[in-house]
Amino acid sequence: MPLIEFRGESAGYSGQTVLSNLDFSIEAGERIALVGESGAGKSTLLRLIYERSGANAALVPQEFGLVQALTVFHNVYMGQLHCRSIWRNLHNLLRPRRDDVAEVEKVVEKLRLGDKIFTGVGELSGGQQQRTAVGRALYHPGDLLVADEPVSSVDEHQAQEILETINGEKNTVVIAMHDRALAIQFSDRLIGIKSGEIALDVSAAGMKPSDLDSLYQVGSS
Amino acid sequence: MTAKKSSSPLARTTGIFFGVAFVCACFSDLAITTVDPWAEFSRLLAGILTPDFFSTDSLMLSLGYTLAFALLGVALSNIIGFGLALLFFSRTVRVFCAVIRSVHELFWALIFLQLFGLSPLTGILAITIPYAGIIAKVYAEILEEADPTPLQALPYGTARISAFVFVRLPDAFAHFRSYSMYRLECGLRSSAVLGFIGLPTLGFHLESAFKEGHYSEVSALLILFYFVIATMRFWMRRPLLPVYLIIAVIILPWGAEFSASNIVRFLTEDILPHPLRDPSASMVEWFHLIIIEQAVPGIIATLQLTMVALIATGLLTMIFFPLISPLLLGPKARGIGHVFLVITRSTPEYILAFVLLQLWGPSMLPAIVALALHNGAIIGHLVGRYTEQISLRPDTPAGANRYFFEISPRVYRPMLALLFYRWEVILRETAILGMLGIATLGFYVDSAFADLRFDRAMVLIAITAVLNICVDAISRKVRSYLRLQTSLEHR
Numbered sequence: 001m002p003l004i005e006f007r008g009e010s011a012g013y014s015g016q017t018v019l020s021n022l023d024f025s026i027e028a029g030e031r032i033a034l035v036g037e038s039g040a041g042k043s044t045l046l047r048l049i050y051e052r053s054g055a056n057a058a059l060v061p062q063e064f065g066l067v068q069a070l071t072v073f074h075n076v077y078m079g080q081l082h083c084r085s086i087w088r089n090l091h092n093l094l095r096p097r098r099d100d101v102a103e104v105e106k107v108v109e110k111l112r113l114g115d116k117i118f119t120g121v122g123e124l125s126g127g128q129q130q131r132t133a134v135g136r137a138l139y140h141p142g143d144l145l146v147a148d149e150p151v152s153s154v155d156e157h158q159a160q161e162i163l164e165t166i167n168g169e170k171n172t173v174v175i176a177m178h179d180r181a182l183a184i185q186f187s188d189r190l191i192g193i194k195s196g197e198i199a200l201d202v203s204a205a206g207m208k209p210s211d212l213d214s215l216y217q218v219g220s221s
Numbered sequence: 222m223t224a225k226k227s228s229s230p231l232a233r234t235t236g237i238f239f240g241v242a243f244v245c246a247c248f249s250d251l252a253i254t255t256v257d258p259w260a261e262f263s264r265l266l267a268g269i270l271t272p273d274f275f276s277t278d279s280l281m282l283s284l285g286y287t288l289a290f291a292l293l294g295v296a297l298s299n300i301i302g303f304g305l306a307l308l309f310f311s312r313t314v315r316v317f318c319a320v321i322r323s324v325h326e327l328f329w330a331l332i333f334l335q336l337f338g339l340s341p342l343t344g345i346l347a348i349t350i351p352y353a354g355i356i357a358k359v360y361a362e363i364l365e366e367a368d369p370t371p372l373q374a375l376p377y378g379t380a381r382i383s384a385f386v387f388v389r390l391p392d393a394f395a396h397f398r399s400y401s402m403y404r405l406e407c408g409l410r411s412s413a414v415l416g417f418i419g420l421p422t423l424g425f426h427l428e429s430a431f432k433e434g435h436y437s438e439v440s441a442l443l444i445l446f447y448f449v450i451a452t453m454r455f456w457m458r459r460p461l462l463p464v465y466l467i468i469a470v471i472i473l474p475w476g477a478e479f480s481a482s483n484i485v486r487f488l489t490e491d492i493l494p495h496p497l498r499d500p501s502a503s504m505v506e507w508f509h510l511i512i513i514e515q516a517v518p519g520i521i522a523t524l525q526l527t528m529v530a531l532i533a534t535g536l537l538t539m540i541f542f543p544l545i546s547p548l549l550l551g552p553k554a555r556g557i558g559h560v561f562l563v564i565t566r567s568t569p570e571y572i573l574a575f576v577l578l579q580l581w582g583p584s585m586l587p588a589i590v591a592l593a594l595h596n597g598a599i600i601g602h603l604v605g606r607y608t609e610q611i612s613l614r615p616d617t618p619a620g621a622n623r624y625f626f627e628i629s630p631r632v633y634r635p636m637l638a639l640l641f642y643r644w645e646v647i648l649r650e651t652a653i654l655g656m657l658g659i660a661t662l663g664f665y666v667d668s669a670f671a672d673l674r675f676d677r678a679m680v681l682i683a684i685t686a687v688l689n690i691c692v693d694a695i696s697r698k699v700r701s702y703l704r705l706q707t708s709l710e711h712r
Contacts, residue, residue, distance in 0.1 A: 055377040065374035069391035
């Protein structure tokens with residue numbers, strides 16, 4: 001049985017259709033990269049997938065969605081807010097518990113933020129903030145990770161490292177990426193979106209970045 | 222009529238308000254009635270220049286009381302206001318908050334004076350209640366404007382409380398803290414003014430020192446007060462707050478007793494309309510007296526004074542803000558400007574008006590000047606700070622040309638936003654200044670209390686509150702019509 005299934009559906013917001021004729025499914029264990037021009041509807045599709053999946057999915061939004069006034073620890077810990085009692089959450093908010101810090105530390109270290117764990121997010125660079133947002137999604141216990149451009153603010157080398165970590169930690173991954181080479185390298189299925197429709201849905205094996213050119217050209221399809 | 226068709230809503234609104242203020246000013250009594258105001262002024266100036274910190278031994282104690290009332294009142298109103306802010310989705314709570322904040326601290330104090338006498342409870346509650354209403358509104362707005370994106374990234378099934386304390390609260394907390402500091406400054410001013418109705422704060426000594434002409438003592442009291450406010454950033458530390466609050470509770474003179482029967486009588490008898498208690502009195506006459514002879518003239522005078530003070534505040538703001546603007550003045554001149562604005566805005570309108578009344582004699586002029594000076598200094602400070610964000614082109618003109626062509630057009634909109642935001646504050650304060658003898662609503666309220674006509678006092682206070690709520694609503698309409706916005710930090 002597929003994890004998520006779309007059968008000829010449309011989606012949009014405030015009365016405007018952004019995506020139409022969605023007809024595809026996602027199986028557990030797949031690593032999917034969403035590619036296409038900005039504004040094509042990638043973010044809308046990601047949100048749709050995320051909303052369908054409930055507590056099983058962790059989200060890395062494009063704008064990070066971090067609480068600036070809190071530390072890296074707190075922001076990452078928020079990935080498991082729903083699993084803990086309110087008292088434990090309050091305790092951690094005021095005085096981080098040693099066991100929870102140890103758990104969060106494991107995730108944070110993989111993202112090379114170990115020395116920043118108790119730094120306020122507001123003081124971090126854009127790249128560090130992005131890694132914090134990824135950390136929060138990794139700390140989320142769900143099997144599915146939905147991420148919107150999760151490596152847009154880090155350099156090539158770090159991007160490789162982060163995507164590797166994501167693939168290593170999560171069973172099913174759906175990521176929107178503008179870097180075609182990375183998309184091909186770190187996924188096994190490519191979904192290309194053009195003008196609100198799925199224009200491409202292929203296995204990533206053996207693909208070259210130039211094979212995706214048609215998605216970015218005006219006029220042809 | 223040569224009115225231009227293309228005149229902007231901003232210019233038109235300004236014109237209308239100027240017109241209204243002009244008409245109001247024409248009907249206002251703006252005379253200086255004292256025989257020789259300058260002689261008294263020079264005596265005052267001499268006193269101000271020779272402060273005497275040892276004239277009374279109660280100086281320090283009254284400063285302590287002023288701090289104690291302010292700290293306890295603001296701390297309590299923070300707790301209550303925060304709780305109310307969480308319930309702000311309810312219309313009932315919103316209306317309740319609007320009502321309690323529309324009644325000035327001094328009116329609340331007059332009411333509680335009847336219930337608890339000069340017990341510290343009177344002073345604390347007089348600050349707590351209206352402040353809780355204000356804080357609830359501001360905190361609710363802060364929470365509403367919190368960044369929603371982290372909320373969307375939360376795992377499904379996160380409990381509402383967890384989501385609230387992790388996402389909403391942390392970012393809002395910094396705003397709460399800075400707003401609380403501002404409120405504490407307001408609380409200190411309110412607390413000082415409470416002395417004018419008999420509580421043992423600075424205002425009490427200020428009034429008697431002034432009336433007796435001990436201007437050196439006046440000077441010492443004011444200098445201490447400015448010092449406390451100016452150094453607030455240094456002594457107001459969060460870990461110290463519990464210590465301060467405990468000391469506040471300890472030093473306040475709790476000895477005064479109040480009787481339960483008194484309270485019951487006030488609430489169940491005294492505030493009922495007189496004709497209900499005394500069948501021989503006529504209800505029609507009672508109403509006629511309150512509405513026609515007191516409320517109507519009181520409302521007219523209050524509105525009249527408010528409009529003149531509003532425009533005068535705007536004009537003074539445009540003069541005051543350059544004093545601290547780095548685009549217009551050098552660092553030395555700005556330093557003097559800062560000191561001037563800090564002193565002017567730290568002095569409560571009530572005290573300014575009181576001083577000017579002693580110098581100039583009773584008319585509307587002292588009230589207008591006091592309101593314009595105090596509020597102009599507050600808004601001028603904010604507008605001056607705002608100019609720090611303006612970046613000018615390299616070949617920009619200097620001097621007056623820069624002020625009129627580059628700076629003024631840029632600050633006019635934010636200035637108007639702040640001015641209209643303070644309109645309601647100015648009105649509330651205008652009503653209160655009546656207690657100094659100017660015929661605004663506060664005058665009639667004060668006389669009703671003095672004559673022990675509590676029923677009348679309550680009706681008049683209610684009328685003042687309604688007036689206040691109306692002006693608040695109009696101000697909101699004007700601001701949304703002109704699309705004027707005030708940022709959080711400017712409230």
